[in-house]
Amino acid sequence: MSDEKIIEFYLSDKTIAHKFLNIIFGNPWGYSREVYNKIKKALLLNEISYIFIDHSLLGGFSSILKKFNIEIVVFFHNIEVKYYKDKASVDGFINKLMVNYARRNEKKIVKYADKIICLTNIDSNLLKSIYGRSADLIIPITIEDKFKSLDNLENSSYHLFVGSSFFANIDAIKWYIKNVLPFISSKLIIIGTGMEVLIEQYGQNLNLEIHGFVDDLTPFYQGADFVINPVRLGSGMKTKTIEALMYGKIILGTQEAFSGIEDIEKHEAGYICNQPEEFIKKIENLDNKKFNLKSRDYYLSNFSAEFGYNKLEDFLAS
Incomplete structure (x- = not known):
């Protein structure tokens, strides 16, 4: 895998207005025609083995990329529909819109993904109960080791x-x-x-x-x-x-x-x-x-x- 070519696209909505329009029209997070054309060009010009989608709110891309006949792998950081339901209960109107937006994208990615990764068995079971499909792999959060020596610790207590x-x-x-x-x-x-x-x-x-x-x-x-x-x-x-x-x-x-x-x-x-x-x-x-x-x-x-x-x-x- 280390010898293979990796092409990365970092997707985000350029403005609040752009994000709101994507929510209203049901487009995936960060979608624009320009972004789609760049991804399409990369797929046509390179021998791509699979597409790794690193968030379920990007799920809408799966339906338009599936026609390229490339294996699609998605990583669910959360079950976003639950996340936004919780958030909407304490944090305003826009999150109520996000519940439906998350559901729309997650339905698509569950339908079109070849492989699904979740962080926990709890999320995998929740995915199954909501969308009818569980994860193919459970892989927990992993982080780079930043541990340093324990020298010169202060005696403070907290x-x-x-x-x-x-x-x-x-x-x-x-x-x-x-x-x-x-x-x-x-x-x-x-x-x-x-x-x-x-x-x-x-x-x-x-x-x-x-x-x-x-x-x-x-x-x-x-x-x-x-x-x-x-x-x-x-x-x-x-x-x-x-x-x-x-x-x-x-x-x-x-x-x-x-x-x-x-x-x-x-x-x-x-x-x-x-x-x-x-x-x-x-x-x-x-x-x-x-x-x-x-x-x-x-x-x-x-x-x-x-x-x-x-x-x-x-x-x-x-």
Whole structure:
């Protein structure tokens, strides 16, 4: 596979108006006649073995590309129709339009794809229940290893939440601040693009510190006693859960936070906490060591970039 030619197209809507028109007319994400012609030209001028579609909202492309008689592989990052149903319940009118838009694209990709990849068995089963077809391969989120040595760790004590200000993270951290944080002594540090919006509501105090985007998460992860992920909405795997494992962290999270991650407690890499009392009790009993080798080993064996690449290469070659 490393000797083969790969042609990439990065697709996105150029403007809000362009995105809205694609939604209204049922075109796939990033579609335009110019984009389609460029893809068509690449297919006609090159010997292409298969098309890899890296998002189900691009599903509409599958129906127009299928006539080229090339194998189509799609990667479902989420079951988008569920994602937008959850988002519409808390975040406005446009997401109600996105529910139908997602369903339209996902129906097409399920119909025309030769192979389907999902992140989790949960998503595969949901795909089956909605569209009548399950995944051909389950491959979890894999991320590049950014772990560095543990030298020069500060003696500060805190726990960490990392995530941008999208609806599920905002819901999760507000729930945690209200129901858990007042009853524990450990300081909480929140980091994520756009998370500054919480400062106006909560401020900065002795038990809570809020940051927006930071250039390097490494020192924050390495200095944390443990990591939390109290997310309650959404689908698919949670990248930040895998990231915490990469840094060798104990994770306390909801069942949703560990979607696609089997036996987290058996591997002694984290604990499932769905209720406030469960979070509080586990936090009180943690030994707050800053590095957990079992978390790190679990990442290397199941979620490293090398693991994911090898699994995908075997699948595409079959």
